[in-house]
Amino acid sequence: MKLTTQKKMLAICSQAELGRRLNRRAQTVNGWFKKKVPGELVVRVSKALNWQITPHELRPDLYPNPTDGLPQKEA
Template sequence: MEKSLQNKIFAITSQSELGRQLGKRPQTISVWFKKRVPAEWVVSMSKALGWKVTPHELRPDKYPNPTDALPPHKEYVA
């Protein structure tokens, strides 16, 4: 994961809090930051971050369009 995306996430919440919300250990979240978020956790992570980080930002390979997997009431703001 790019450092700029990590910084954006850390501006929203801590690694420990994100892990708590997702039912994962902070160490697991750390591995995701070093590598990438598993595809099956992307939407849950975006939701835990209040959709301030989109699935597209987390995994553009799985969600190629900026609005992919966003709930209907959310709009993408670059």
């Protein structure tokens, strides 16, 4: 995970808090900081962070466009 994304995430909540929101241990979340958020959890992580960090920011390899993975806005 990029350092800028890490800092942005920590400005929203701690690793422990994110772990609680996702029913994961803080150590697991820390592993994501060192490597990558697992592909199957990217959207859940973004949602847990109130979409302040997009799936594209977390995993641009899986979500190449900035709006990929975001919920559809209702008209």
